Amino acid sequence: MKQNILSQNKMKAALFLLLTLAVMLWASPLQAMALSEEKEIHIYMDHKEVEFEVEPVIVNGTTFVQFRPLFEAMGMDIEWDPDTRTVTGTKERYTLKLQIDNQIASVNGKDYKLLVSPKIIKGSTMVPIRFVAESFGRSVYYKPGYGAAEIQINREMGTDIYEALYVAEGLQYTGESKDGKPHGKGTYTLKGELWYEGEFYKGDMEGKGKLYLTTALGEQVYEGEFENNLPNGTGIITQGNYRYEGDIRNGLRHGTGKVYYKDKLEYEGDMWENTLTGEGTIYQSDGTKYVGDVIMGAREGYARVYDQDGDLFYEGMYAGNHPAVSPLEQKWIAYYLYTEHNKTQKAEEAFEAFKEAAGDESLAYKIAGSAFLELDQTEQSIAYLNKGIALAPDDAELHALIALAYSRKGDDAKAEEHAKNAEKLGFEEMDELREAMEEIKNNP
Template sequence: MKRHVVILVVIALVAALFSFTCAALAGEADIKVMLDGEILTFDQNPIMQNDRVLVPLRKIFEALNTTVSWEPETQTITAVKEGTTVKLTVGLTEAFVNNLQIKLDQPPLIVNDRTLVPLRFVAEALGADVVWDGTTSTVKINSKQEEVSSGEQNISEATKAIALNPADPKAYNNRGDAYLDLGQYEKAITDYSKAIELDPESAEAYLKRGLAYGKLGQYKKAITDYSRAIEMDPESAEAYLKRGLAYGKLGQYEKAITDFSRAIELDPKYAEAYLLSGLAYGSLGQYEKAITDNSKAIELDPEYAEAYYYRGLAYGSLGQYEKAITDFCKAIELDPKYAEAYYYRGLVYARLGQYDKAIVDYKKALDVNPSFSEAREALKKFGVSG
C-alpha cells in the first residue's frame, strides 16, 4: 500500500514538472515579502486586496522592531516605534499615525484567525521605504533609510532643476529615473509623462515609462509605450526585449518570440534576449528550441545561472532527466540560494525514484525561501513536515 502511495506522489510531482514553463513568463507567483534583502515567512500567506498587499500583523511589526498590542474588544492594533504610534482597527479605513487621521485604501482584515494589515501603510508609517515589483510579485521593504539617501538626493536635485527650468524635459526624465530606482513607479510615470508632453519625440521617456508600467503589472500600457519608443528608435534592442517580456507576461508568446528575435538581430550578444526567447518557446511546449536558445545564452554568458535553470526545465520536460539534473546543479553552483533550482531538481530526483535526494532538495528550497509553498506541499506528499 505504501509503495502505491509513493507512486501516486511521484505521478503528481511529475505532472508539476511538465507544467512549469507556462507560469514562468506569465508570473503566477505567490506574493513574497523581503525586508532589507531577507525573505520573511508568515504562518498565513500575504494576500492582495484592492491592489494592496496585506500581511499578518505581528510578524511584520516584530520584523520592523515595533512594540505591538491588540485590543480584542475593539479589534484595534497599536504599534509603537521610536516615538511613532500607529493605530488601526479591523474593518475600518480610518487609521492614525501620532493622532493624525489617515484614510486607508484597504482596512485590516481577519483571515484564518490571523489579523492582516496593509503592508505599505504600516511600513511607511514606521519610516521604511516600500517597493512593489509586479514582475516577481515581491514587496521589498528597506528599513535602513541611509541606503535610499542617494536616491532622495537625486530627486531633490532634479526637483531644483525643474524649478529653474520647468520646460526642460531632461529634468523630468532625470527625476523619473530617480523615482524608478526607488520603486516609486506612479511618481516616475507622472514625470515621464511630463517629459513626453514637453518632448513628444523622446524615445527614452516612452521606454522608461513602459518600464514603470511593467513594474506595476500594467503590461498593455507598457506595450503601448514600448511600441512608441520603437517607432522613434527602430534600432533599440532594449525596447524590443522589454516589449517581448510584456507580451510574455500576457501569454502572447508568439509575439514575444518575434520581439526577442528582433532584439537578437540588433544585438547578437544579447544573452538575456536568448534566455527570454527560450522561456517563451518553453511556454509553447517547444522544448528543443528552448534548449537551443538557453544554450546560446550560456555560450554568451557562462555564469548565467538562470539560463542553466531554464534549460534544465526544458530537458526535464523532454524526459532527459540526467541533463536536467546537471543543469540544475550548475545553476545552484552559480547561485547557492536558487530555491527554484533545488525544488525542480528535487522533482527530477523523485521521478527517478531517488526520494531521499528529492526530500533533501525540497528542504533546501525551503531553507532558502521559507515561503516556497510548492516545496512545502511536495514534502507533505512524502509525509515530511517542512
C-alpha cells in the first residue's frame, strides 16, 4: 500500500490534529443528547410505545404531548374542567393538576412552576411530558435519531416510593409528629415490613434516612439524604453485588459518583439521570483504565487509556466503545506515547506489534519516519527512514522523506543525495519535494 509523500504527511498531521480538535468538539458530551427539532418523536412507557392522535411537539425546548394518552399510560384517572381549563390526574392518594396557560402546577397540594405552561394545540390539551412523568418519580430519557427521536419514560426508585406513599395499602407511621404530620424521627412500615427509618419534616421524608425497597431485581437499599420524599443530596444505593456512592437527585443517580461491583470499583465520574454520562474513569476488566468522555455508559468521545501499570498507551477519539482509528494506528499511537514518556521496553514491544500489523517492515519504518518528521523529531525520523531504506533501497518515497528530514537537520549534502535517488527511482512529486526542501532551507 503506497501513498504519495504529501497525502501521507497530511494524513499523519491530521491524526494528531484530531487529538487537539477533540477536546473542543467533545468538551460537553451531553450536547449529543440535546433536544432538537425532530420531525417525529416516539414516546415509550416502560418500553411500550404510547400512541397519540396529535403528534408530540417541542415548544421552547419543552416536549408537549396529549394529556389523555400519557395519563392513561401512567394508570391515572382523568378529569377535565372546561370552565377553568384544568386537567386533573388521580391515582389513589396522588393528584396532579395542570391548567392551560398557567405555569403553576399542583402535585398533591404543592405548587410547582413549569418552564412552559400547558397549551391547546390543534384542538388538544398538551402538557409537558417531563414534568408529568417526573412528578410520579419516573425518569425521562431522550434518544436523538435521524428524522425521528425517542423519549423513554421508565420506572425508577422514585416511582416505587410514590406508589408506596400514594397508591399502596398498608403504609403505617410510627414516631414523632407535629400538627398531625410526621415530623422528627420515625419509621414507615409497609405491610408489616420496615420500609423507611429516619428523619421527617412537615409530613415528608426529609433529612437523613434509610429506605428499603423490593424490586423485580431484588431488595434495593438507599441510605443518605432525603428531600420532598425522595433521595436528594448524597447517598449510597446497594442492590445485590451493585453499589453506588455519590450524588442523588430526585431518586436518580445524578451528579458525580462511584460504581462498585462485588466491592470492586468499576466507574467514577459524572452521572446523568441514572446513566454514566459526562466525563469519567472506567476501570476495565483487563486492568486497563479509560479516562474520558462517556455517553449512556458507552466509551464515546475523547479519551486517554492507561495500561495495567498506569502508563498512557492511547489518546484520541472513541466511537461505539472502540478507538476511532484502525488497529494499525492504535499500535502506532501506543508506540509513540510509550516513547514520549520514556517507557523504552514497552515502546520496543509496541513497535514490534506495529511492524507485525503493518505486514511490511519497510512500510512500518516509512510510516514511523514520516510521523516523527511531522512531529519535528528529526533524529528519530532519520533513524527509522534509514532502517526502511536498508530493507527497501528502491523505495522512492523513503528517499524523498529522508531528503526532507536531512533538509530539516541542515545536512544539505545528504538531503540532495537522497533527493536525486528519489528522482532516479521515479518519484512523481519532485517539484513539490524540491519546493519543500527549499522552503526548509530558507526558513530553518
